[in-house]
Amino acid sequence: MTPPSILDQLDVTDIDFAFQDTPDLHHMLADLRERKPYAVVPFAGVRAVLLLTHDLVSAAFKDEQTFPAPAVYSLTTEPVLGRTLQCMTGDEHRVNRAIVSPPFRRSLVTGWIEPLLEPIAHELIDRFVRAGNTDLVAEFTTRYPALVISRLLGLPVWDEATVLRWAHDLFYFPLDPPAAQRASREFAEYVAPIIAARRSEPGDDLLSKLVTESVDGTTLSDDQVLAFLRLLFPAGADTTMLALGNTVSALLTHPDQLAAVAADPQEQAQWAIWEGLRWEPPVGLLPRACPIATHWQGLDIPAMTPVIFAINAAHRDPAKYPAPHRFDITRHVTTMLSFGQGPHSCLGSWLALAELRTGLTALIQRLPGLRLADDALDDAAITSQVGTALRGPNALRVRWNHT
Numbered sequence: 026m027t028p029p030s031i032l033d034q035l036d037v038t039d040i041d042f043a044f045q046d047t048p049d050l051h052h053m054l055a056d057l058r059e060r061k062p063y064a065v066v067p068f069a070g071v072r073a074v075l076l077l078t079h080d081l082v083s084a085a086f087k088d089e090q091t092f093p094a095p096a097v098y099s100l101t102t103e104p105v106l107g108r109t110l111q112c113m114t115g116d117e118h119r120v121n122r123a124i125v126s127p128p129f130r131r132s133l134v135t136g137w138i139e140p141l142l143e144p145i146a147h148e149l150i151d152r153f154v155r156a157g158n159t160d161l162v163a164e165f166t167t168r169y170p171a172l173v174i175s176r177l178l179g180l181p182v183w184d185e186a187t188v189l190r191w192a193h194d195l196f197y198f199p200l201d202p203p204a205a206q207r208a209s210r211e212f213a214e215y216v217a218p219i220i221a222a223r224r225s226e227p228g229d230d231l232l233s234k235l236v237t238e239s240v241d242g243t244t245l246s247d248d249q250v251l252a253f254l255r256l257l258f259p260a261g262a263d264t265t266m267l268a269l270g271n272t273v274s275a276l277l278t279h280p281d282q283l284a285a286v287a288a289d290p291q292e293q294a295q296w297a298i299w300e301g302l303r304w305e306p307p308v309g310l311l312p313r314a315c316p317i318a319t320h321w322q323g324l325d326i327p328a329m330t331p332v333i334f335a336i337n338a339a340h341r342d343p344a345k346y347p348a349p350h351r352f353d354i355t356r357h358v359t360t361m362l363s364f365g366q367g368p369h370s371c372l373g374s375w376l377a378l379a380e381l382r383t384g385l386t387a388l389i390q391r392l393p394g395l396r397l398a399d400d401a402l403d404d405a406a407i408t409s410q411v412g413t414a415l416r417g418p419n420a421l422r423v424r425w426n427h428t
């Protein structure tokens with residue numbers, strides 16, 4: 026007889042957490058957490074352990090031995106993106122991460138990158154400001170982070186539409202693998218000569234920094250540079266797009282708080298961004314796996330069990346945040362799990378924060394009286410994107426006062 030297992034009893038039966046959205050995800054997660062700190066849920070046709078409390082999710086992020094990132098990423102992303110940092114562990118990860126880290130440090134982001142952000146935000150707003158209405162997802166939140174990455178890399182400006190298509194196709198690789206493979210190949214063909222040019226004549230752009238940096242005598246090969254650049258689209262552009270969409274959606278549906286940000290954007294935009302990242306983190310349900318059977322935090326988890334780090338449940342854990350469902354920019358909470366924790370925590374968090382703050386400030390300053398268009402409320406609701414892992418609004422149809 027097989028011994029009883031944590032996976033025997035499903036806590037949810039009607040949705041598959043890999044693919045299906047549920048309209049009231051936050052309340053479902055809160056109900057599950059009231060019963061116990063984890064739940065067993067359907068996930069891609071098998072059963073997964075969903076971690077629901079702040080303590081468990083934080084401990085899991087820091088425990089690379091039990092939940093090594095490559096156990097998932099080498100299956101899900103390596104075939105399309107190549108061998109990225111997320112597919113590495115131990116020394117290989119340490120050296121590779123150290124090589125690509127310098128341009129993303131806080132001091133460099135402040136000194137070198139921040140001045141580039143504001144003109145990009147204003148350039149995009151210039152395109153629609155006279156119309157008095159737009160869909161901010163289509164015209165701003167999708168375009169801005171992809172444009173920031175291509176400008177930082179020093180890619181030619183005239184290729185914006187192509188870069189957006191690659192970002193889209195790489196993002197949707199779980200749903201359309203052939204399109205993602207094509208984008209991956211086209212991107213490699215496009216960037217290879219630019220990498221060669223930067224190797225022989227480095228400039229002041231991110232790509233030049235990536236090809237010249239060395240750690241312990243190691244520099245990145247062309248394949249490693251390519252894998253890192255491809256990763257920047259799903260990891261860097263799409264997450265930031267969703268994060269900005271989530272905060273703007275929250276503000277549009279909480280007009281008193283939007284008014285508070287509009288009254289003092291230089292001070293309040295940063296707090297709106299932090300609260301948006303807590304209230305609706307773009308990476309909401311992060312799938313990992315436990316390759317070896319383990320006894321962890323009182324749970325006996327069988328080998329090869331998918332384990333989902335529910336960042337969005339952890340961020341609404343009442344043991345950590347009072348009145349957790351309330352969007353409240355006066356919380357001023359900055360330590361949170363949106364960017365992960367431990368060895369694989371987000372490399373681009375300072376860049377993301379600077380981009381989000383600059384983007385939101387520019388929107389609020391240039392679009393006075395910003396509000397949702399009539400009948401735009403449903404589209405602005407935050408929903409699952411590409412399976413349930415990522416969350417954002419489908420559209421933000423807005424109006425503003427213009428002369």
Ligand code: HEM
Pocket residue numbers: 094110111122129256257260261262264265268306307308311362363364365366368369370371372373374376377
């Ligand atoms: C609001 C925006 C962003 C969010 C919410 C976010 C979130 C995350 C999270 C949760 C992880 C950890 C994944 C895991 O443990 O499996 C991560 C890793 C990563 N992020 Fe971000 N990210 C954002 C923006 C960026 C940007 C702008 C960049 C650009 C450089 C970036 C680059 C990376 C990289 C390279 C990793 C992998 C690090 C490693 O494995 O060592 N991210 N991010």
